[in-house]
Amino acid sequence: MPTYAIRVNGERHQVEAPAEMPLLWVLRDLIGLTGTKYGCGRSQCGACTVQLDGSPVRSCGLRISRVGDRSITTIEGVSVGGLNAVQRAWVAAEVPQCGYCQPGQVMAATALLTENPNPTDADIDEAMSGNICRCGTYQRIRQAIHTAAEEG
Amino acid sequence: MTNVQKLDRREFVKLGAAAGGGLLLGVSFPGSARADALGILTPDGAEVFHPNAFIRLDTDGSLTIWCGKADMGQGVRTSLPMIVADEMDADWSRVTSVQADAHPSKYGRQMTVGSSSVRGGGWMGLRQAGAAAREMLVAAGAAALAVPRSELRTESGSVIHERSGRSLGYGELASAAAELPVPESPRLKSPDQFTLIGTPVPQVDSTPKVTGEATFGIDVRVPGMLFATVAKPMILGGSLERMDEAAARAVPGVRHVVRISSGVAVVADNTWAAFEGANALECQWTGDFTMSSLDITRHNERLLESAGAIAREEGNAGAALAAAAETVEATYEVPYLAHATMEPMNCTAHVQADRCELWAPTQNPQGAQSTAARLTGLPIESVTAHVTYLGCGWGRRSRPDFVEDAVETAMAVGGPVQVVWSREEDMRNDQYRPASMIRFRGAVAGGRLGAFSARVAGPPLGVTDGGGRGGGGVDRNAVDGVVSMTYTIPNLLVDYSRSNVQVPTGYWRSVGPSGNTFMVESFIDELALAAGVDPLEFRLQMLGDHPRMKHVLEVVADMADWGGSVPAGRGRGIGIVEDKGGIVAQIAEVSVDEGEVRVHRVWCAADCGQIIHPGIVDAQLTGSIVTGLTMALYGEITIENGRVVQSNFHDYQMLRMRGMPRVAVHVVDSREDPGGVGEPAVPAIAPAVTNAVFALTGERIRKLPIRLSQEAASGR
Structure with missing residues (x-):
């Protein structure tokens, strides 16, 4: 092998x-x-x-x-010594429900913000639509991404 | 809602001093914990008193509250301890919430289904537990300070004597309190005295869920553990006729191929090798079930032709319909649905000669424990069942079939094993939300609904186990959402024709109303049209006996400015339901975009009684809307020659970010006893959407998922 x-x-x-x-x-x-x-x-x-x-x-x-x-x-x-801006925004907005998909969501959102520090809703749709959340946390994910973007 | 007689039978059990001399308090209700070995369960625990607290107050003032229910995103590890801590006047910052293992009785009924963790007995039991602890601490404080109890008050983890300016922390009083008798009927707070209940305290597990540290069932790692998966019959209800396992064994990393009750377990050094091994197995499956979806529809249609068992009857609908100058008739249909929890079914088991240890993402901890005891022959106390985080539940995890797989596999290989179903096995071996149909008839006159009949045809839940709940040939889940309709109609008849089609059926988020409310609330819209009355007005005039529902409907209408202007190219529809103790009304605004329905906005008003955590309630209602939209727009499991066609998210689609509407939620302030919040916002969104589609296109959707005709799809 x-x-x-x-x-x-x-x-x-x-x-x-x-x-x-x-x-x-x-x-x-x-x-x-x-x-x-x-x-x-x-x-x-x-x-x-x-x-x-x-x-x-x-x-x-x-x-x-x-x-x-x-x-x-x-x-x-994805973060060193505490939570990164995306994770902080996730916690502040209490995005997770069951939480299973959230590591993937955080990884996708962190990558999005690295590439595009101020994403529009359309940018978020584009970048995040590959990540399913069966609990339906999308609205808070969107909000948290904007929050993380504002905090830079 | 709370059964006072049952509360009188309540029994606090003092379990003695905790380590370090603290106070250890349990609350139990003898006989309340049923071992649901088969996982056939009560969908609403309303009649059952099932407190689920277990409290430990240490001498340093730290307070540990065990959560007997399972967390699948509904936040019980936060909300249940909040209830205890509030009545106790505890310092929330000193509270640690711990997930309880399964226990036959200690935590009451641990089955976590039917939006029942808070409502019904759970809420009262937790309050009683907190209040009892508080009274014991006050009594201990009175003795320590040599003052009458009546001069003491409690706040944030302290007993305070205002007059002398002295106070004692709960930790300081814990040992003395533990010596005192548990009060028989501790005094509960009035709602205006709540300090935690109704407030958005930070949830206890948001951080581990964003760092990857939260341990789901699939994340359990036990030293020496092997990884397995199971190949199951492709034919529903089928069995293995013959297999050639040589190719599977040849896959690098595969260690064992073993027959178990449900199929063939392939055990390997890692999950991927197990999946590859299962793919390489050559299995010949056999089974008697050969129906296809079209046959099932035809079967249900035939059942609609003859009268069923009467589920609800008021007045004389038959005569009133026969006498009516004109009637409205329509037949509706919903398909089977898979749960498709994000985390596929899995369980880790370690079976030894004298004990068994399980790690299970289960909604049914006691069922997992009793299942393992039955399979191993071990006494129940020798089975430890740890409850992990659950990657969604939806009712699917109330069945212990995945636990059986793990225990049998672990017994066969003689060491710890984690069994993970592939997504494909998960989707094809579900207990599906039943496919069913309703034929409606209604007669309107003078703008009012005078007669209404609904004949429901479909299988009960648990049909492959001979299921069916409720008497007189009526499966209460199959007709729930129709029988529970709250409209006042002078002549009303609901009957039920049972189907025995052998597709496994089970509890799926919101259960009966998930499909029935779509059918009922769409037909109500048809009747409103026939009556020439606005759909909102039509509903309001039939809700005179239900002021809470009427209010919620008025609130949502205000939120959306119903009757006001609607943007060009959009349509709006409305739906309402009372389900599992929660009342939810929704208005959806849709357009047709490139031939498909697009939902832009949803307004949601809810009355869930007293709420515990507003953030959780908002999340549950919004998430339920996603569930309902996914069902309305995409949800369909089809059967072809006895086999489930869909296998993964490419052909069983989910609503994604780009399809997420703007959702506005308003929760009505209420001091009524808590109702459910995890399910009631699921059922009414689909009809709100289809009613909106009708308003926009003139096309009435009578079958889910929504498939527009060419005319409607191309716009008018």
Whole structure:
């Protein structure tokens, strides 16, 4: 079985995995970072969203062999020393209901704000529509993104 | 709502001093905890007194409150401790909320369904528990300060003697309080004395839910644990005829392939290897069920042809309809729905010779525990069932089938195992919201509804287990939302024709009204049109006996300025329901955009009685609207030759951010006993939308999900 050296949240990990194993399961089951969630396995729901060099990707659809030396950020590493602006806004607005999809939502929103510090509602629709929330927290997500944008 | 007689039978059980000499107080109600081994459950716990508190006050003043109910986003880990802490006059900043493990009796009925965690007995039990603790602390304070109790008051975790300017913290009094008898009937606060109830205290678990630290069932990690999944019959109710497991075993990382009751478990070093192994299995499934969705519709249509069991009757609808100069008739239909919880079914189990430990995202902790006891043969006290966070519940997690999978698999491999269903298995092995139909007849005269009949045809819940609740051939869930209609109609008949189509059915958020209210409230709009009366006015005139409903309807009409101008190209519709103790009215504003219905705005007014946490209530109502919109716009499970067609979110779609309307929620101030908040905003949004579609296009939607005709889709 091949071995891959990947960089997750600034740390290097050696993992032994089949080339086609999705990053999602490498993170969850081999490295033990369970904040990234399994929802569909087909890049349909966004629960597994992580960032690859800062861009949001669905880790369930990304084979370990395709990661290369790009830097992976998961929910566990998205903020250093406390919550980031998106997470603070999420808590202030009490976005989470069940909370299962929220790591993916936070990863997608953080990536959005990095790329576009002042997103319009249309920008938010575009960036966040890949992330399903079955509890229906969308309205608060929208509000929290605007709040996080204002706080910069 | 609260049953006072049952409260008289209440029994506080003092469980002795806590570690460190603190006060440990439980509240229990003997006989209230039923072990729902099969998971067939009471959808509304209104009649059952099920307190669920367990309180520990330590000598340092820290207060721990165990939450016996499961958290699936409805915020019980915050709201239930709030109730206890308020009556106790505790310092909220010193409260720690802890998720309770399953216990046959300690926490009362732990089944978390039917929007019942607060309403009914739960609320009163928690208040009684807090009030009893407070009175014990006051008594201890009176002794310590040598003053009469009547001179003492309590506030934020202290007993205060105003006159002498002295006060004692609860922690200081905990040990002495623990020695005192538990008061029989502690005095409860009046609503104007509440300090926490009704306020937006920060929820206890928002932070772990945004950092990834919250542990859901799928996140449990036990040393030495293997990962598994289950291949289940493709045919509903089917079984395995034959399998070739060689290819599965050849998948790197696969350790075991074992037969279990529900199918074949593939056990591996990681979840992905287990999924790959299950995909590689060659299974031949067999089963008798060969119906398709069209057959099921035809079957229900046939059931509509003959009279069913009478579920509700007032006046003589048959005669009144026969005598009417003109009647309105329509047949409505709703499909099967999957729950599609964000976190697929899963459970982790470790079975040893003398004990079993479970970690389960379950709405039914006691059912999980008793299921494991039954399968392992262990006594119930040897089964520890931890309740994790639940990635949505929706009623799906009240069934312990996924617990059975984990326990059987763990027994087969002899070590800790986590069983995770793939999304595909989850969607194809659900207990679906039933597909059903209603044939309505109504007669209006002089602008009023004089006669109304509704014949409901569909399966009961739990149909594959011979299900059906309620007597006289009427399944009470199948007709809920029709029978519970609150309009005053002189001649009214509801009857029910049971279907036994063997598609598994179960509780789905808001249960009966999820479909029935769409059908009822759409037909009411048809009748309003026939009567020549505005849909709002038509409803108001039939709600004279229900002032709370009438008020909510008036509030929502004000919010939306019903009757005022509507933007060009948009239509508005209205719907209302009373469900699980909550009253919710909604107005939707829609357009047709590129052939599809787009919902732009929703106004929602609700009367849920006394609310505990306004932020949670707002979230539940808004989230329920998303549930209802998803159902109205997309929700449909179809059956083809006995197999579920849909498998994942690409063909079972969810409302997404771009489809989210602007939602305005107003909760009516109320001192009535708490009602449900987790479900009542689900049922009426679909008819608000379809009534809006009618207002805009003239097309009456009588079947969900909404599919516009070509004319309506192209705009008029």
